[in-house]
Amino acid sequence: MRILVTGGTGVVGRETVSLLVEKGHQVRLVSRGAEEDAKEWSRGVEPHAANVSDQEALRGAADDCDAVLHLAGIVSESPPEVTFDKVNVEGTRTLLREAERAGVRRFVYVSSLGAERGESGYHRSKFAAEELVREFSGEWSICRLANVYGPGDAVISVLLRWIRTLPVMPLLDDGETEFQPIWVEDAAEALVAMVERDDLSGRALEVAGAELTCLSDLVDRLGKLVDRHPVTLPVPSRLASFGAWAGRKLGVDVPVDPGQITMLNEGSVVRAPEGNALQTILGITPTPIGEGLRRLADSAPEQLPQEGIGDLERKQFTLEVNDAKLNAAELMHELRSRLGELTPWTMELAPEPGTPTLLEAGATLTMNLPGRGNIQVRVADLTDEHLTMVTLEGHPLAGGVRIEMNDLAPGRLRLMVLVYDRTAGLLDWLMMHSVGSTLQSYTWETLLERLADASGGTAAGDVESETSTLGDDAAETVEGWVKELVLRRRREAREQAAPVEEVQREFRPLQ
Numbered sequence: 001m002r003i004l005v006t007g008g009t010g011v012v013g014r015e016t017v018s019l020l021v022e023k024g025h026q027v028r029l030v031s032r033g034a035e036e037d038a039k040e041w042s043r044g045v046e047p048h049a050a051n052v053s054d055q056e057a058l059r060g061a062a063d064d065c066d067a068v069l070h071l072a073g074i075v076s077e078s079p080p081e082v083t084f085d086k087v088n089v090e091g092t093r094t095l096l097r098e099a100e101r102a103g104v105r106r107f108v109y110v111s112s113l114g115a116e117r118g119e120s121g122y123h124r125s126k127f128a129a130e131e132l133v134r135e136f137s138g139e140w141s142i143c144r145l146a147n148v149y150g151p152g153d154a155v156i157s158v159l160l161r162w163i164r165t166l167p168v169m170p171l172l173d174d175g176e177t178e179f180q181p182i183w184v185e186d187a188a189e190a191l192v193a194m195v196e197r198d199d200l201s202g203r204a205l206e207v208a209g210a211e212l213t214c215l216s217d218l219v220d221r222l223g224k225l226v227d228r229h230p231v232t233l234p235v236p237s238r239l240a241s242f243g244a245w246a247g248r249k250l251g252v253d254v255p256v257d258p259g260q261i262t263m264l265n266e267g268s269v270v271r272a273p274e275g276n277a278l279q280t281i282l283g284i285t286p287t288p289i290g291e292g293l294r295r296l297a298d299s300a301p302e303q304l305p306q307e308g309i310g311d312l313e314r315k316q317f318t319l320e321v322n323d324a325k326l327n328a329a330e331l332m333h334e335l336r337s338r339l340g341e342l343t344p345w346t347m348e349l350a351p352e353p354g355t356p357t358l359l360e361a362g363a364t365l366t367m368n369l370p371g372r373g374n375i376q377v378r379v380a381d382l383t384d385e386h387l388t389m390v391t392l393e394g395h396p397l398a399g400g401v402r403i404e405m406n407d408l409a410p411g412r413l414r415l416m417v418l419v420y421d422r423t424a425g426l427l428d429w430l431m432m433h434s435v436g437s438t439l440q441s442y443t444w445e446t447l448l449e450r451l452a453d454a455s456g457g458t459a460a461g462d463v464e465s466e467t468s469t470l471g472d473d474a475a476e477t478v479e480g481w482v483k484e485l486v487l488r489r490r491r492e493a494r495e496q497a498a499p500v501e502e503v504q505r506e507f508r509p510l511q
Helices: 011-022 034-040 084-102 121-133 156-165 184-196 215-226 237-249 258-266 289-297 328-337 426-454 472-495
Strands: 002-006 026-031 045-049 067-070 106-112 139-145 168-172 203-207 231-235 309-322 364-369 373-382 386-391 397-409 412-423 464-469
Touching (some): 002 011, 026 034, 034 472, 084 121, 121 139, 215 289, 328 386, 328 412
Parallel strands (some): 026 045, 067 106
Antiparallel strands (some): 364 373
């Protein structure tokens, strides 16, 4: 089947597109940046650049498609341009018109669990869109999807980052309001089934995980998982709504907005007479929440340089070594296997139970930073002479670190650390411009000195360091390099075997 998918770059959409491709379908991805977004998949995805609310740009998107899977929507507004009515309602109306024009046979709409009874602006807009979908001339079905958690989701992933970094954990009211979250892979499997099956036309299905939970239960589970136990502080709903509003205005990362607080208080649980359609109708065995949270702990999305604030900085640390007993490849092996010993106290490795300490391509490493809590990086690229680590969501920096080891002559090495980063947010900017930058320099200088010792040689002098701010062209080059590394890693993870001819952007340190 050829399936038009909107919202394919979100938490649920990315997993769903991957599963559709895996099952042999052709996906037409509709998004504003579709040409760039489609590069995340090595095959099976064709782009159509359009905003779902723009009928002219959308025209032709549904041509030759057998089905439409409409995931795109917003959970919070930014008036006057981005509102529930413009995106969730009118965007659905526009897409339905395009599907009707092209003669698409099936339209699957992704709504929200509780949309038909909810009082939040989001729920009302989703139910209004449902009413439009019911008028579709072909086959239609509606998936009322529960809160989905997975890499980068807006609620449980944020709770996890807070637990890793905050000494005090705010909880909405008493934290006991129940909801029924679903692991992202289960949600994707459900949506693919609704696209493929011929017996679901004219039905609205409630799809959720199997277990009820609440914020206090999640905080307890996640705290045990990462071995951090912040003090919990109950916050009344009204105060939380104001705090969420103020936090978003200030650019502070908050897990919910006022509308989502209303939704949580309404209770997002299955109430349909047939029960949870994930099991009763779609026949999918849900992932236990404990297992889903365990997977979530090591699957945070990368935090690219372009996602930070301020100028992109380049920091270079260099040390030459004489009389080394190990060559570059051998010393890289030492770094891979002894990273925890070679890094100083400013970067404690593996503070969480079960996290890896061996540097391998694709590995997620957890570290503890003084005053910042636990943060993560991912190994995006690894050879015998260099490795690149990219920061993940929750890290105070957005960017990458490249460690290089070069043989200059027998017994002579050049060791280098290159850091390209922006601060992730305003509070992180304040921290980096007080003590953070000094600690960062100390960390990399100490690592190079210890690597020199591990080589069996002698440092030819002190570590040389320099810091510069990159201009627009140089910053764009670095951003493209890091993004390509991340996309390649994602493609390899999905395909399990990246083509030999996969394009790799050659990297050279910027002077």
